[in-house]
Amino acid sequence: MLLLNHQKWGRTSFGRNIDPFTNQFVQQNISSNNYQLGGQVTLFSGFQIKNTIRRSDINLQASTKDLDAARNDIMLNVALSYLQVITNQELIEVAQRQVDASSLQVERTARLVEAGTLAESNLLDLRAQLANDELTLVNAENNLETAKLNLKQYMNMPGSEPINVVEIPVADPTLQAYDATIQQIYEAAVNNLPQMKAANLRIEAAKTNVDLAKGAGMPSLTLNGGVYTAFSSAAPKERFVSDGSGATMVEVTSSTDYIVYNNEQLPIVQKVSTPNGSLRYFGYFDQLNFNRNSAINLSLTIPIFTNFRVKYNVANAKIQQKTYEYQAQQVQLTIRKNVEQAYIDMNNAAKRYSATANQVRALTEAFRVSQAKFDVGAVNSVEYNIAKANLDRANGNLVQAKYDYVFRTKILDFYLGRPLSDF
Numbered sequence: 048m049l050l051l052n053h054q055k056w057g058r059t060s061f062g063r064n065i066d067p068f069t070n071q072f073v074q075q076n077i078s079s080n081n082y083q084l085g086g087q088v089t090l091f092s093g094f095q096i097k098n099t100i101r102r103s104d105i106n107l108q109a110s111t112k113d114l115d116a117a118r119n120d121i122m123l124n125v126a127l128s129y130l131q132v133i134t135n136q137e138l139i140e141v142a143q144r145q146v147d148a149s150s151l152q153v154e155r156t157a158r159l160v161e162a163g164t165l166a167e168s169n170l171l172d173l174r175a176q177l178a179n180d181e182l183t184l185v186n187a188e189n190n191l192e193t194a195k196l197n198l199k200q201y202m203n204m205p206g207s208e209p210i211n212v213v214e215i216p217v218a219d220p221t222l223q224a225y226d227a228t229i230q231q232i233y234e235a236a237v238n239n240l241p242q243m244k245a246a247n248l249r250i251e252a253a254k255t256n257v258d259l260a261k262g263a264g265m266p267s268l269t270l271n272g273g274v275y276t277a278f279s280s281a282a283p284k285e286r287f288v289s290d291g292s293g294a295t296m297v298e299v300t301s302s303t304d305y306i307v308y309n310n311e312q313l314p315i316v317q318k319v320s321t322p323n324g325s326l327r328y329f330g331y332f333d334q335l336n337f338n339r340n341s342a343i344n345l346s347l348t349i350p351i352f353t354n355f356r357v358k359y360n361v362a363n364a365k366i367q368q369k370t371y372e373y374q375a376q377q378v379q380l381t382i383r384k385n386v387e388q389a390y391i392d393m394n395n396a397a398k399r400y401s402a403t404a405n406q407v408r409a410l411t412e413a414f415r416v417s418q419a420k421f422d423v424g425a426v427n428s429v430e431y432n433i434a435k436a437n438l439d440r441a442n443g444n445l446v447q448a449k450y451d452y453v454f455r456t457k458i459l460d461f462y463l464g465r466p467l468s469d470f
Contacts, residue, residue: 078280082335085273092269093262098255105252112245119241119461121201126467127454128198132212134450135191138443142184145439149177156428165424172428176435183439220452222397225390227463233386236462240382246375253368260364264350264357272343276335289324297321386462393455400448407445410438 089096153173159165196206204210227235237243296318304315329337350357417434420426457467 080278081275082277083273083275085271087269087271090268090270092267093265095259095262098259098262102252102255102259105248105255109245109248109252112241112248115241116245122467123458123461124201125198126457128194128201129212130450130454130457131194132191132198133214133217134446135187135194136212136214137446137450138187139184139191141439141442141446142180142187145180145435145442146177146184149173149180149435153177169428172432176432179436180439183443217450217453220397220400220449222401225393225456225459227459229387229390232390232459232462233383235464236382236386237379239464240462242378243375243382246371246378249371250368250375253364253371257361257364257368260357260360263360264353266347266349269346269348270343271346272341274339274341276339278331278334278338282329282334285326285328287324288327289322292323294320294322386459389455389458389462393452393459396448396452396455400445400452403441403445403448407438407441410434410441414438 153170156165156170156173160167160170195210195212198212199206199208199210297320299317299319301315301317305312306315307313327333414434414437417426417431421428421431461467
């Protein structure tokens with residue numbers, strides 16, 4: 048891991064101060080600036096950096112699977128709401144046919160009553176049945192609006208926005224045996240459902256967290272370095288700077304030291320080696336550049352005693368791993384429970400649809416006979432209305448049983464990873 052930092056600080060001192068270039072006390076005001084640019088690279092830290100990145104990546108994947116699970120829930124709710132919409136649309140058609148049939152029967156019976164063939168009580172009974180059928184139609188229309196509202200809410204649409212639901216043709220169930228067993232569906236669900244994948248990923252993240260806790264007890268190796276410079280107003284503006292090309296021997300005559308030769312004072316001349324260079328003027332940036340220095344450090348840290356923090360952190364990480372393992376087992380058990388319940392619900396829906404279809408066929412024949420008898424006056428309007436009401440109720444139940452069976456099969460298809468749009 049690479050860390051970079053930059054620091055700058057300035058100071059103005061008044062009165063008696065230390066000259067930073069001579070370390071001598073001076074009686075003057077001094078302004079100074081210090082600059083530092085440093086960096087640090089962790090060469091080894093018990094694989095903590097690697098494990099931290101890996102844990103974060105796994106947690107990200109788990110969160111993504113949670114998002115996929117939420118999307119799947121919305122998909123199922125949208126599919127159910129859609130089926131409820133088209134179910135109510137078909138119930139409206141059934142109710143409308145009931146109203147139309149009752150209206151025709153009322154008109155026919157009214158003519159017979161006017162002709163004196165039937166008693167007026169028959170007409171009154173039929174009008175009451177027509178009112179019931181009209182109420183059923185109104186209820187079906189209200190249920191359709193409620194189903195559309197639910198669908199719009201799951202699709203995050205405003206309730207006031209109109210929606211036109213395109214009805215996908217749904218064939219009548221063939222009631223053939225489902226092409227997968229409970230075990231096959233369960234195994235596919237465990238392998239495909241994102242909530243199971245998310246649970247397994249969290250176990251992997253917990254294992255990485257254990258390694259991360261152990262890494263805190265391992266040695267760490269760090270490389271750091273920096274560049275430093277400073278400026279001081281007490282520094283001389285002009286300084287002799289060697290150019291690095293060597294030195295020159297110069298004869299220097301002393302003004303104080305001498306020797307006496309033949310009663311004559313002769314000054315001492317010495318040969319002095321002076322470096323080659325020149326006087327240079329130092330401005331602000333020249334001084335910063337001249338005072339620049341750098342350093343590199345290699346640091347090894349070996350933890351010997353950490354007050355048992357590493358031990359406790361490792362223990363807590365292992366407990367967390369166990370917790371996630373138990374949560375994954377719970378998710379797996381929930382999937383099995385849901386699959387088994389969905390399979391039973393599908394079989395029950397198939398049986399209910401088959402029984403309702405047989406009921407409709409029987410009641411259709413019974414109503415046909417009752418209507419024929421009513422037309423010739425062999426039965427009264429009460430018996431006729433009972434037969435019609437039984438048939439109407441059976442037709443409505445058949446529509447609901449049909450779409451209930453379709454939805455139950457769609458849930459099993461979902462667990463198998465099949466598209467929900469295939470009807």
